[in-house]
Amino acid sequence: MFAILLSAVNTLLAFLVRGVLIKxxxxxxxxxxxxxxxxxxxSLLPNGSSLTSAFTGISSATWYFLDLFAASQGxxxxxxxxxxxxxxRRIPVIG
Structure with a gap:
């Protein structure tokens, strides 16, 4: 009976160490x-402050459809x- 309990404890301990702790x-x-x-x-990404000058050239009709399709959220x-x-995809184990 003692050998069965010892075997069960060893199996449980091996599972915890190999399966849970290492992961x-x-x-x-x-x-x-x-x-x-x-x-x-x-910190290496560019600043987005120059985008406001790029958006000034968009016409009002284009802004209407951008707002209609919720492009500001999408x-x-x-x-x-x-x-x-x-x-x-750059994580070695997962990607």
């Missing part, structure tokens, strides 16, 4: 690496999704 350490390290890389990349969502996809 926790690896994914925590990946999280910190990705968060640091993203913060470093944000374009940032699309850009965020593309950047997220780019970052996820």
């Amino acid at each position: 926790f350490v690896v994914f925590t390290a990946l999280y910190f690496i990705v968060s640091e890389l993203v913060s470093a990349m944000v 374009i940032p969502l699309i850009i965020a999704a593309l950047v997220t996809r780019f970052i996820i």
Whole structure:
């Protein structure tokens, strides 16, 4: 009876060490690496202040359709999704 309990405890402990603990350490390290890389990349991005001068050349009819299709909400969502996809594909374990 003692051997069965000892075997069960060893199996449970092996599962926790191999399955849970190692994955926790690896994914925590990946999280910190990705968060640091993203913060470093944000400092390298250009400033968006020059975009206001580019938008002054758009006519009022074009602005009407941009507002009608909610481009002010959709374009940032699309850009965020593309950047997220780019970052996820660069992670060695996932991408």
